[in-house]
Amino acid sequence: MSIQIYNSLTRRLEPFETLEPGVVRMYVCGVTPYDDAHIGHAMSAIVFDVIRRYLEYRGYTVHHVVNFTDVDDKVIARAEQLGRDPLQLSGELADEFLAQLRALNVQPATVYPRVTQTIPEIREFIQGLIDREYAYVAGGDVYFRVARDADYGKLSGRSLDEMLSGTRFEVDPRKESPADFALWKAAKPGEPAWPSPWGPGRPGWHIECSAMSIKHLGEQIDIHGGGNDLVFPHHENEIAQSESLTGKPFTRYWVHNGMLQLVNPATRQVEKMSKSLGNVVTIASFLEQYDPDVFRLIVLGSSYRSPLTYNAEIAADHARKLDRLLTGLLPAVGSSEQGPAAEALAQAAAQARQRFGEAMDNDFNTAGALAALFDLVRALNSARDAGVGGASFAAAQGTLRELAAVLGLRLDPAARARGQEIEPLVELLIEVRAELRQARQFALADMVRDRLAGLGITLEDGPQGTRWKR
């Protein structure tokens, strides 16, 4: 059975067949680095990391390209706000994001191209579109002529008529049609700009991905990925640009992940992650508190295409889930390598591997794959209790490690009980200590305070009770 993969373009599950046998060309839209990366960005990166790891597990060689849109309106606006140089800002943030991806155990892409390093190819691309009359110059801008692209709208399921009738905005008079989009934007004073046949300017959004995809992967690729918020207009426009230039189908399989959404645990209402609500969860802040596997487990627990619900409670649940997985890797206590228990374990390991593959073949059903791993964990713990050890036990643990690694889980034993909120624990000790003081058991009470001090936690007794600080 081959891998089945859901294609957003056809809205169907399709058998996965690559252009070139054994080789996968995969382009994933990365981020526009204009602010700290949050866990929504991490989700997308992990989704495609897992897809890539599984394809490699199945024997494919994967060429994986992830771009940085390091110059665009948002970057420029943010830089102006901060009084900084736009390219310096986006460069720093991009490097920071790469470091965080490493921390999240995301395998490095084959190449991470940036817009600012792809300007010649972008200019060439645009010129090609102009030559073929798919684009026109207007002032210092260049626009894509949507009307000339017969199947425009095929990815997002919109017709040009619909889009035009829905136009509520004032139309730029230089554009032939409101649906046309910018390929090249003339530079305003003070903005980063590159020379071009149409005057100094910078690439529009959309064009860079088409150009980088062709540059690094060729005219046709197997998988193009990104968040489903990119379906329109970004990916629609990429198809228009690429196919108009080459005359060939651009991407075989469009793969889109669902959005991460915050759910307020009290109200059960979905909240937008926004600075004004003060609820942005950055990758950095998550990793301060939890092992990277915890976030990965959250992502793996549901379908990559569905919305992913997140809140602090869910994070804590998944930290316990990781603890559970890790119990499977605790050492054996016995040493029996044969007998019914050892056989049952070997069988459980084989079954886990099979169920894992079946689940992953079915459009990367990571939740199902994970369920297989949990069953293997129970089998391991059972076998350990039954005295199984030695090579038999090690082999089954090896299977667990191997399959977990395909999902990108590190299963680092040091992650156990790490980073949990210490506040309730300290409060508890304070409460116990108050009882001791009440009972005039001062030696014990002082011991609690001294030992906590040794851990870097200071207690301060006052008239209103005990306060603590780190």
Added chain:
RNA sequence: GGCGACGUAGCAAAGUGGUAAUGCAGCGGUCUGCAAAACCGCCAUUCGCGGGUUCGAUUCCCGCCGUCGCCUCCA
């Protein structure tokens, strides 16, 4: 309003035209000085609501309700 997706136990979340994985939480038991961990068992007659197709639907179709994403330049 248009296009798309989703709605399954306290929480998270798979899944299938034939009667509901898995994890967390909870409950009972084994083990333990007592706990913890582990192990064994229990925990949705039911899959947003209402119709329809079918011998049979959570799974297919229609409608409704709810949630989310997107709806070009500019913001």
